[in-house]
Amino acid sequence: MHHLVTDGWSCGALFEELRILYAGSPAELPPMRWQYPQFVAGLAGGSPGRHRTGPATRVLARPADRAAAAAPAVPRAATGSHPGVLARDLDAVNADGLRALARRHRTTLFTVALAVYYAVLHRVTGQGDLAVASLFANRSRPESQRTVGFCANMVVLRTRLPPFATFAALVQATHATTAAAFAKQEQPYQAVPTGSANLGGRVDDVVFQMMAELTHRVRAGDTEFELLVPEAIGSRFGTELALAPRGDGMRVVLFHTPRLAPTDALRLLDGYVTVARAIVANPAAALSTLLRR
Template structure:
């Protein structure tokens, strides 16, 4: 490890970080463990104020100044004293193709985790237009953390002043506090009951039998694909109606629609779908930045020829149970592995909720850009919904070795059609099977 600054404290990796560390080791190269966010900034940007805000952000959150090394086959995290964040500036052609090409290369650049888990880059597109990239390794962030960081950065950016930001107040719990608390609970046996719950619930579970490409999974490196979409207004309204009339959440309703589509594709009535749970059970963790999220596998069991009401009841039950057992990540559940080639965790559904990634900077018009095509995912197929005031957006990340782009587009279209159908006919069978 590079001793770039004094180490404040060290500790073994958290339960979730251990899995990410293994993935980083075996994948290498173009890691899907980068979590980049791109913001287009229009207006007079104060570069000194932005640098000061980034430095203050790293001061506030220990996870952003944590380095990682493997010691005796164990991943160890080291928190360092605050230090300036290098902000690289690049000029680029403002055309969409050129901009996306630069963004893609930035995402593909591997991290040196012995130096920093954070990279910040400013792409200068025009005299008063630029794109800010914040790329953080997944070991140091998760979806919830992205919202926390966007809010903090907006408050810390103070243009037109001395560019000196007062030292920000730090959250009551830093990430290493969480990982130590989590390790104590695990080693004391406090989480044994949750392990047993998942072992029993997932015994014999299988992933959905999606056909995908005729050749199935290929060997070699993942070939990442990305498909972004806006859910049609009728489908978004139908999801909202399901939530209202059935008194459920967007996550449970969306999961039920997604499971209904998979049932029509496969004929399966019992399968596991992965999802991410925030795992922030203590109020002190609301502003903590780090990888707290746990990957869970939700087993959806429905009767033969299920109605949407059957599917929704199944998803509501498992989501409710999962909320009370979200401290154990899937990879620590004994014997919870599927037998259809791909593991249970490889088909994932999520709703990106919690703090949003919206950034507001004084004097600037800020808009978030979609990730570049081919950014990648840790999963074979990741289907994500993003509820917004104007409707519902979505992103599908997929492995092109297994799924063709045309198949993914059809999946999105079928999800939209299914949402409208089940909202209007919740007591009719959702499908009669038939593989695609």
């Protein structure tokens, strides 16, 4: 189904219903409280104007590699036809180390992984005011848990990097950013004010995603279902970093358009893996040691 009418959460709901129906009769599907028109009406009735203030919804700077920023603009349709894809693996030791770091700071793995990305972006771009976009399911209301439609929304995760002494301080700042973004995730992304007309690109040119762990193969009755997610499917964003569970570890995948030179893309991906491993090895390391180019 086209992304205009569905999202990942919806596909999961449909997949679950197929499994229930194929498992045998009588089959009772989970109740659905909101159809998509009701979801839209509920969103419109939620006074989205209350979300329009605060630093989490204003973008003043866009992190972009200097070499990519200097390159001539390429039409989005053209860049999407030849996406670059690079991948690296974090083994179970390092993946568990990041999870333990999140527990120590009473936050989520998403926050710690995003903080690593901020550190790498700062090292690559030299910018200290970083805005990264991310897709969220936007299903905070119980009525929308089983709604099928395009309910997902994009939020802007903006963090200013003062001269932090430690990575722990960066995690705390990132936690504040994500908490503010979650509280405002119903604000339509298209209505987010940028605060500047000189961004030099779109605010979703740099995207960060954390994928949920999926059950790829299940059996229902006499039928076996397998979920296929091709890694080379590409991305519609300029630069997208995605983390996905892979066994006991994690796979780090970087999608990018030709605006980002292959050498710079490789430097960005390898930098992420290097910083993540360094943080696990020495959580108390001075941030300055991680930001050396």
